[in-house]
Amino acid sequence: MVVRHATVMPATGPTIEDGAVAFVDGKIAAVGRNADVATPPGAEEVDGTGLYVTPGIIDAHSHLGVYASPSSFSNNDGNEATAPVTAEVSAQHAFWPQDPGLRRAAAGGITSLLVLPGSANLVGGRGYPAKLHFGRSAAEMRFPGARDVLKMACGENPRRVYGEGKKTAPATRMGNVAGYRQAFAQAREYMNKWDDWRKKKDKKPDEVGPEPLRDLKLETLAEVLRGNILVQNHCYRADEMAVMLEVADEAGYQIRAFHHALEAYKLRDRLAEKNVGVATWADWWGFKLEAWDGIPENAALISQAGGKAVIHSDSEYGIQRLNQEAGKAMWRARESGILITEEEALRWVTLNPAWMMGVEDVTGSLEPGKMADVVLWKGHPLSVYARAQRVWADGVVTYDAATGPVDPSDFEVGDSAANAARLVAGPAPAPSLEELGLTARCDVTKDRACAEPLPLAKEAACTVFQGVTAFTGTEWVKDATVVVRDGRVGGVQRGVAGAPAAGCAVVEGKGRLLTPG
Structure with missing residues (x-):
């Protein structure tokens, strides 16, 4: 091409x-x-x-396929909100390739997207890097060679879902942070246990004993610590992003990007220094208190500081026009005196989200x-x-x-x-009774004969139905003659045919319908 x-x-x-x-x-x-x-x-x-x-446009934060559009209980699988830490689950295992929203995304120029679990949990599970090269299963649509990601969330969501909704920890931001730290401490212990077992197996295979019990939750977190899974962290406030950077430093992992991140501009120098990306909206703000300080110059200020800014959707509608969202953010920046080139604005929805997914070398x-x-x-x-x-x-x-x-x-x-x-x-419009020749209908409440079966000759090798309205499977034929010979339909003729062949029983079917079984 x-x-x-x-x-x-x-x-x-x-x-x-x-x-x-x-x-x-x-x-x-x-x-x-x-x-x-x-x-x-x-x-x-x-x-x-x-x-x-x-x-191709890339959406670094989508829920299509796991929160499908249109949505119903049947295809609403975006958040395993049954425990604060569900690192063991993966969006790939709930992804519905037939989500109509994916086709509407393609119409908006989308070629790749990062499908993430929801943000009810401290750790919501693995994200799924998808390529809009449509297939029959999530495995067929997985972005080839892309690493898994881990969705984490800080702020109001976990404490509302668990503390307020389920009366369990975490109920405060203190509880949030304790939950992250505890989870990664357990993952470090789990990783060390496996490392010790493998070393012993190499040195003394006869004495090593059974391998440690596999734990899918801790296994995922251990892969984060090994640097094999990219962390995508839902976080709005600048002070919380600073805390999450401390948590990451203590545990020994790197945050790939903060998502939504409406106050990232307040921390833009540190984010650029630590090579942490920011995926945000062009102008969504104020829908809850922690989103109150969002400004439309956020992405531009991140870029100005040397950071990697991304315009994401988090929406089945916004994903259809991410190019427009990037344009809005570019023009608002220019109106505020921040010179953003068209090339940089385009990178917000192409090369930068590719980097956020870890696939910038191939798309x-x-x-x-x-x-x-x-x-x-x-x-x-x-x-x-x-x-x-x-x-x-x-x-x-x-x-x-x-x-x-x-x-x-x-x-x-x-x-x-x-x-x-x-x-x-x-x-x-459906054909009328007049058009079908059925105006002379029987009324079984007034004429008992209407309820009687037609006099079909069972012993006859040939039966001719005359004057019926026949449905062939594709059309109605009015005043038809239908011949059935030796158990097979011999033909459907329009209008009343001549005298039937010898040996054929004749059924007068005027006012009756004849259809396939």
Whole structure:
């Protein structure tokens, strides 16, 4: 595939006017000025004149697939809120690939997303890195090679769910912090126990004894301590982020990013120094007291300090227009005197969330060798008027504005455009009794003969039904003649046929329906 004569925004450098992007076998082959990009043998060429090309949009904080849309008890599996620490669970094991919201996300240019458990728990469990290259199972849609993440949450949520809701710890922020520290202390002990057992097994295999009992919760936390799982921490207030940095230092793990993080701008120098990212909204604030100091310049101030800022959705609706959210945050920053380039704003929803997921080396920008996660836009990508025209994940089209999602959800049966037309037009009217020739109906309360079975000759090898209204399975046939011979339907004729063949029993069926069993 080659997209030519488009405005190319690679996310790693300046915009390329009259640019081109070529990709082969799911990988980007070349990016540059149109005149400098060769067409691979057999490639399809797309004219991008007047259009824009960007990397695929990445949402670093989503609950699609585990909090599906539309939602019901059946598919509401986002939070195992049965204990403050449930590190043993994984969003992958609840992810529903047929969530219609995933297809709407693709229509917004999304090619990858980090699906996280909810924030009721101190430790909610493992997150699931997904690629919107649709499949039948969560395993098929898992982002190849991506590490697991761990969702943690501080602040009001855990103390409300457990302290207020269940009258158990944690009921305060003190209880929150004690819970994190205790959990990681147990994980360190568990990890040391396994390390000691393995060392002994190597030295004295005959004396080692049985291996320690496996604990999935502590196993997950131990992998965090080993640096194999990336920590994604829900946290709003700057002072709590500072406390969580202390908890991480004490336990010996690195926080990859704070999520929501509406007061991150107050701590931006320390976050940049510790290489901790911030995933936030463009302008959500004030919906609870700990969100009161949120400002729309948050992401810009993080970037200005040298940190990694991300615009996330946390919403089945916001994920459909993350490009617009990045544009809003960019313009508000500029209005406040913070110079944010279009390239940096684009990185908020491409390369930076790829880093947050630990996959920045394979996606998030238009560079040769990376995955062909590409969006062709009508309108500037940071404009509210922008619409994705075609979306590729791994070089495969997942959304086309002309036809909709390439792989529609089983939850939405039928062609979406035709369904939309039917909704506008309303349902087709059912045929009337007059149209079916059934005006002379029997009333069993007045005419006993109407309740009597038709006189079918059981011994006849051939039966002819005359004058019936027959349903073939696809249409109604009025005044039909239907021949049944040797147990098989011989045919359906419109109108009354001539004299039946010899040996055929005749049933007068006027006013009756004849249908398949």
